[in-house]
Amino acid sequence: MTLVLASGSPRRQQILTEIGQLQRDFEFEIVTPDIDETYQGEAAADFVLRLAKEKAQAGFALCHHLEAPRVIGSDTIVVLDGKILGKPVDKADAVKTLQALSGQTHQVMTAVAITNGSETVSKVVSTAVTFCQLNMEDILAYIETQEPMDKAGAYGIQAIGGSFVASINGSYSAVVGLPMVETRQLLQAMSVI
Numbered sequence: 001m002t003l004v005l006a007s008g009s010p011r012r013q014q015i016l017t018e019i020g021q022l023q024r025d026f027e028f029e030i031v032t033p034d035i036d037e038t039y040q041g042e043a044a045a046d047f048v049l050r051l052a053k054e055k056a057q058a059g060f061a062l063c064h065h066l067e068a069p070r071v072i073g074s075d076t077i078v079v080l081d082g083k084i085l086g087k088p089v090d091k092a093d094a095v096k097t098l099q100a101l102s103g104q105t106h107q108v109m110t111a112v113a114i115t116n117g118s119e120t121v122s123k124v125v126s127t128a129v130t131f132c133q134l135n136m137e138d139i140l141a142y143i144e145t146q147e148p149m150d151k152a153g154a155y156g157i158q159a160i161g162g163s164f165v166a167s168i169n170g171s172y173s174a175v176v177g178l179p180m181v182e183t184r185q186l187l188q189a190m191s192v193i
């Protein structure tokens with residue numbers, strides 16, 4: 001059996017490495033499949049789950065050379081008042097997103113899927129995140145750091161963006177990109193750990 005993480009996200013790689021530190025002989029390979037992440041009008045939880053499954057399956061297709069691959073895919077979206085906020089397309093979009101999140105509570109949904117090619121197990125984890133009030137100076141200073149640009153919702157809770165998070169209710173690791181408790185459960189369900 002070979003465990004594979006289908007993700008180019010260093011945050012997901014780090015969290016999976018940490019999960020593995022509770023196990024003996026835990027190793028994983030990385031593949032980075034390219035999938036179409038176009039929103040198709042479904043409910044937010046269905047969308048994030050579909051993308052996680054597609055990443056796992058597209059990753060599996062890159063693993064023919066490996067013995068009995070088990071492939072993990074994951075996706076994170078930010079949902080505010082039912083509207084999905086993905087990664088900002090440019091600085092103006094990041095400003096708009098951070099203005100919308102200011103002083104509000106939004107949901108961060110992260111889905112994780114693990115496939116062995118014939119069977120796929122998956123979960124969606126939803127966490128409520130409440131931002132403090134942000135002024136334009138905060139927002140522009142934050143965008144200047146470059147941190148928001150590759151992140152769903154234009155912030156990263158694990159670094160500078162944590163300065164804006166007044167409270168969370170749910171899974172911190174899911175907000176960062178991979179829910180630790182649920183990923184361990186799925187790894188157990190697939191007999192990886």
Ligand SMILES: Cc1cn([C@H]2C[C@H](O)[C@@H](COP(=O)(O)OP(=O)(O)OP(=O)(O)O)O2)c(=O)[nH]c1=O
Pocket residue numbers: 006007008009011012032055074075076077078087108150151152153155156157158161175176177
């Ligand atoms: C809300 C939030 C998101 N993010 C990140 C997690 C994800 O990496 C990213 C959402 O984009 P995703 O499309 O889920 O993932 P990705 O493109 O970074 O990686 P891959 O598809 O290869 O697995 O936003 C944080 O790092 N911190 C946060 O607080």
